[in-house]
Structure formats: C-alpha cells, structure tokens
Amino acid sequence: MINTPETADTATAGPPERRRPYLTGLFAAGLIAFGLVAGGAATMLAAPRDSVMLMQPTSIAALSPYSTVAVKGKVAEIFGNKFVIDDGSGRALVETGRRGEGGKLVAAGETLTVQGHFDDGFIHGDLLVHADGRAESLRPPRPGPRGLLDRLHGPDVETVAPGAPG
Incomplete structure (x- = not known):
C-alpha cells in the first residue's frame, strides 16, 4: 500500500467514533484536575487567620x-x-x-x-x-x-x- 495524504490521515486517526470516548475522558480528567487545584487554592485563601490568645502578664x-x-x-x-x-x-x-x-x-x-x-x-x-x-x-x-x-x-x-x- 502506498501512503498518500488521503490514506495517511485515515490510517492513523481511526474512525471518529473510537476517538470520541478517549477525548471525552481526557477532557473530564482535565476538568477534575482543574477543579481540585482551584478548590485547594480557594481553601487556602479562605483559611481563618491565626488566633491570638492573650496571656496574663508576669513580672x-x-x-x-x-x-x-x-x-x-x-x-x-x-x-x-x-x-x-x-x-x-x-x-x-x-x-x-x-x-x-x-x-x-x-x-x-x-x-x-x-x-x-x-x-x-x-x-x-x-x-x-x-x-x-x-x-x-x-x-x-x-x-x-x-x-x-x-x-x-x-x-x-x-x-x-x-x-x-x-
């Protein structure tokens, strides 16, 4: 078989119905990773300030x-x-x-x-x-x-x- 531009694209790409679940899963994993990073950053920013406990003075x-x-x-x-x-x-x-x-x-x-x-x-x-x-x-x-x-x-x-x- 001779590789021409038309046959090279279809040979490596595969049918569109095979690629779709792979791309959907990759997109979903990216969204989850982004959500985890954004949630962690929001938690750090919303963390309460250090509290201060006042002590009784000593000499x-x-x-x-x-x-x-x-x-x-x-x-x-x-x-x-x-x-x-x-x-x-x-x-x-x-x-x-x-x-x-x-x-x-x-x-x-x-x-x-x-x-x-x-x-x-x-x-x-x-x-x-x-x-x-x-x-x-x-x-x-x-x-x-x-x-x-x-x-x-x-x-x-x-x-x-x-x-x-x-």
Missing part, C-alpha cells in the same frame, strides 16, 4: 528563658525598633521587628502590655496592647497566598476602640 524578674511571656509596664527608652520596658521588678529589652522601625510604634512613658517569646536575654514581641485597648501584631506576614492577603489587608489583630462593638 520581668520572674521571666524564664525560652518561654512565651506577657509583661505589663512603662516604656523607659526607645532604640529604633527596640525599646526597654520597666515593670518595677526589672527591665527588659523588647524587639519589635520591622513594624517598630523608626521608633514610632510606642512612646516613652507609655504603659502597655507586650506578649512574645523571651530568649537570648530579651523579649521578641508578637503583640502589643496599648493602655487604651489598641492591639498591634508584630508578627511578619506569613508566606504564601494567605500572607499576601495579610499584607494587603493589614495585621493579624484588628484594632478595636474601647467601647466600640466588635
């Missing part, structure tokens, strides 16, 4: 290394993105990270509560609660799609004014 003198702590006191000194908090029993250096750059996050003499991790001789702040009830997260945004939404919509902790519903 600075009682801090133990490598622990989660909360300290309430007055801001004694400010050094860029760090400040010293004094609660009467002692003083501790608080690291605020990128959110505290410029020294505008707290004011000298202000009373506040700092929650974070105490290690290497200072507190790595995660949360600041001001005397007027405003709360500010010091955590960096999480990586990935949810972190992108955090960067667009603001910090993990919403600021609620005292007496406001919410």
